[in-house]
Amino acid sequence: MDNVTIGNAVGRNIDASARNRASVAEAVHMAPSALSRSISGERTFKSVELAWIADLLGLSIDELVGRKTLPFMAAARAKGSADAHVDEELSGIARTLFERRSGLAQLGVGDAPSFPRIPNNATPEQLADLIVQHIRQFVGDGVLADVDDLASAIETAFGIDVWVRDLPEGIDGYCIHATDDQVYGIIASTRTSPQRTRFTIAHELAHLVCGDNTLNQPHVIRDGSDDPIERRAHTIASGILMPRDKMLQPHSWTAEKIAEQAYKYRVAPSAFAARVKAGIYQEQLPTLAGAWPDALKGDATFAVWKKRNSAERKPKRLIHDLAVAYADKKSTVRPFALVAGFDDLDEARDAARAEAATAA
Ligand SMILES: [Zn+2]
Structure with missing residues (x-):
């Protein structure tokens, strides 16, 4: 998107809010002249400025800049008539992950994602082996018996954010990836049985390692689909949860x-x-x-x-990094409060400082 389009949309959104431009500039630590030059398109907004303005106005960054298309690639696991790619609630959750993580990457907070090198023509079994080996380097070769064990291992080993939570009926899981923004995320539903939730997480991990994108092929996301992308993800998931050498x-x-x-x-x-x-x-x-x-x-x-294993499992790595960004004075506490679930900002500040003091 170009500066003029973004600037127009931001100006429109500020004017539509109860605030005037001067108070917005002050609240987000921008010089009033920088804000007005950015609104007119002469200056490029920094992404952290957009994040702050969005937080202040209670909008997502996409809403703030008037972006309609999804800023990431995605794949889903769903059944029945649910269409994960156009579901608003799911898109909102995915955008939250994307915006928070890409914002942190811009601020230089958090480790970059790390994936094993995938040889051409690797079979699904070989891909599962590589994924298993990659995880074992970080957490050993024990069975990751709980949803949280599996999610934490994936966060640690790959730098993928994992959020297990209530999702709309029929949508089991979703993954997003935006390599340039250093964003990789898995979202899985707590509405299914824990054993299915674990399978879904492994399935989405397979999509991310393979770089699958089914945004333009909604027909392939159906569970049990014969589509080769889904069959491969299924085979790899099986090999992750039940490693071949075991x-x-x-x-x-x-x-x-x-x-x-x-x-x-x-x-x-x-x-x-x-x-x-x-x-x-x-x-x-x-x-x-x-x-x-x-x-x-x-x-x-x-x-x-x-x-x-049916409870929400928040994206711990993301929450930790948001806390670090706050403690290092690189961000307000709002992004942390939003994802960690604090309504009271004073409580959120205390919690963020405590979280930032713990090891990642
Ligand atoms: Zn899938």
């Missing part, structure tokens, strides 16, 4: 043995059976709840695991 050699699988392994990897027994190509009828297999060992009590029951 799979037992083929032997006579029984429903019992499959249930035991499904519990270990926190996947549906039908998913484990498919992974090891066990010739067992679906009807003979339990659900993950049924596969859960009976002897486990207290905090280790399926019900407790399910409850813990």
